[in-house]
Amino acid sequence: MGFRDKRLTWEALPAWRALQARHGRRVVVTNGCFDLLHVGHASYLEQARALGDILLVGVNSDASVRAIKGHGRPVHPEDDRLGLVAALESVGAVCLFHEPGAARFLEVVRPQVWAKGGDYTLETVAQDERRIVEDGGGIVAILPLVAGHSTTRLLQRLGGESLPSAARA
Numbered sequence: 001m002g003f004r005d006k007r008l009t010w011e012a013l014p015a016w017r018a019l020q021a022r023h024g025r026r027v028v029v030t031n032g033c034f035d036l037l038h039v040g041h042a043s044y045l046e047q048a049r050a051l052g053d054i055l056l057v058g059v060n061s062d063a064s065v066r067a068i069k070g071h072g073r074p075v076h077p078e079d080d081r082l083g084l085v086a087a088l089e090s091v092g093a094v095c096l097f098h099e100p101g102a103a104r105f106l107e108v109v110r111p112q113v114w115a116k117g118g119d120y121t122l123e124t125v126a127q128d129e130r131r132i133v134e135d136g137g138g139i140v141a142i143l144p145l146v147a148g149h150s151t152t153r154l155l156q157r158l159g160g161e162s163l164p165s166a167a168r169a
Contacts, residue, residue, distance in 0.1 A: 006086040008056075008095040013108050016093065020054060028141075029111035031102045033056035033065045034085050035074040039041060040145060043133045046090045046167035052094035057085050060103045067100045076159045118145040 008016050008114040020027050034041060054127055059082050065074040074081065078096055086094045092163040094104045106114065114133040116125050120142055130140055 003087040003121035006093050008093050025054050026112045027056045028052035028113040029109050030115040033060045034081050051091035051113045056093045058097050061098045064100045103129050110136045112138050114143045
């Protein structure tokens with residue numbers, strides 16, 4: 001399947017989810033900006049995929065990235081970010097969503113597993129989003145980060161800004 005075929009419209013999402021349920025597939029979901037892909041993203045998405053049968057990635061729209069990250073972000077427009085994430089082997093499907101938070105996305109998808117990066121804990125993930133997943137019978141899985149890899153770090157390096165020595169480790 002080509003990466004363009006992995007892109008789901010918001011309108012197609014309920015039918016896609018119903019198809020996964022009919023086939024008995026364990027759906028793992030994650031979400032984020034995925035602005036500048038790096039090895040940390042690849043590792044994280046691979047780990048998330050291993051938790052079920054298919055991985056759906058919700059990608060924040062350009063407007064929602066700006067609301068979360070501020071002016072100057074995203075670096076890549078939403079169509080490019082969707083395409084790059086979809087091109088990864090571990091990703092089964094991608095869908096754009098427009099809100100800064102993932103609550104509406106999670107309500108539609110009803111995942112068996114919602115994967116979050118190790119920069120979160122069960123106490124620091126958005127609790128309304130956690131409740132949606134858990135009330136639907138799903139679990140929240142916190143996955144370890146790949147040390148030294150983040151979009152913020154990459155942008156700092158590209159901008160020539162120096163990092164404190166502790167952050168270089």
